[in-house]
Amino acid sequence: MSASVLSESTSIRGKIRGEGDLEIRGRVEGEVAIGGELVIAEGALMRASLSGSRVVVRGAVLGDISASEAIVLEESARVVGNLTADRIAIALGAQIRGELRMDVPGDKVEARRPATAAAPRTTPAAVRPAPPPVRREPLPPVRSVVVTRKAPEVVTQVQAPPSAPSHSSSSSSSSGPKAPPSPVVPSIKKGAKAAPKKKTA
Amino acid sequence: MASTVIGAGITVEGEIVTDEDISIQGVVRGKIDAKDAVSIEQGATVEADVSGSEVQVGGHLTGNVRATDRVVIATGARVIGDVKSARFTIQDGAQFKGHVDMDV
Structure with a gap:
């Protein structure tokens, strides 16, 4: 056969x-x-x-x-x-x-396996979301914290030299502020440092 | 060896379509449509309409047979059904019941 x-x-x-x-x-x-x-x-x-x-x-x-x-x-x-x-x-x-x-002997074992398997994935996800609900108000800060870390620098730098936006404005508009800040930063620092030096001088 | 083999012990209920040759040693009920040779081996049971280029029957076949080349009913075979083929051979000891159309 x-x-x-x-x-x-x-x-x-x-x-x-x-x-x-x-x-x-x-x-x-x-x-x-x-x-x-x-x-x-x-x-x-x-x-x-x-x-x-x-x-x-x-x-x-x-x-x-x-x-x-x-x-x-x-x-x-x-x-x-x-x-x-x-x-x-x-x-x-x-x-x-x-x-x-898979026919694992005993329903308990079968029940535990998926639970444990599912648990580690769900718990970390659940745990992390869990604190936020308590700090739901802080949550926006949490997001903004990331932004603010970059933003304060940008903001302070931007605030210091109002002329900086004018430089960046030519290159880009709304999305510009995020990307441009880094290139703008050096010029700002230079200007900021230069100004005080001149003032001090 | 045929490219498609329905071995002894295997039962197919339905429609088999193939571009290549097929060898049946098991059971087929339904329809067999091959572009190449069909071989119904000794011990096989086929209850189906069969079409192919060349149909060799060594087992039991109930159903109509249509071949573009030829049909051979071998010794020990049993065929109940109509045969349509330009060339048709019934070997000594074969059983056959049905009409034959050789396109004359």
């Missing part, structure tokens, strides 16, 4: 069932459920739910995948669908959008 293969140019619309291994290089629309190893080769296009003892994906799959042993998404795999298996491997470069479900 030779292994079952669907070539690149082969497309099947319907159900594929049975025992044994199957390699799909072409297209399938429908459902594939086999007892052996199912290989979705690179370049294959599946619009189907897949199941097998072991499912190896190198192509594109739109549909849910389940395996009694393992699901392996290799580098070139692109999957949109949910994966269900005891063991799931996703290679670097594989792309998936969907839910992964």
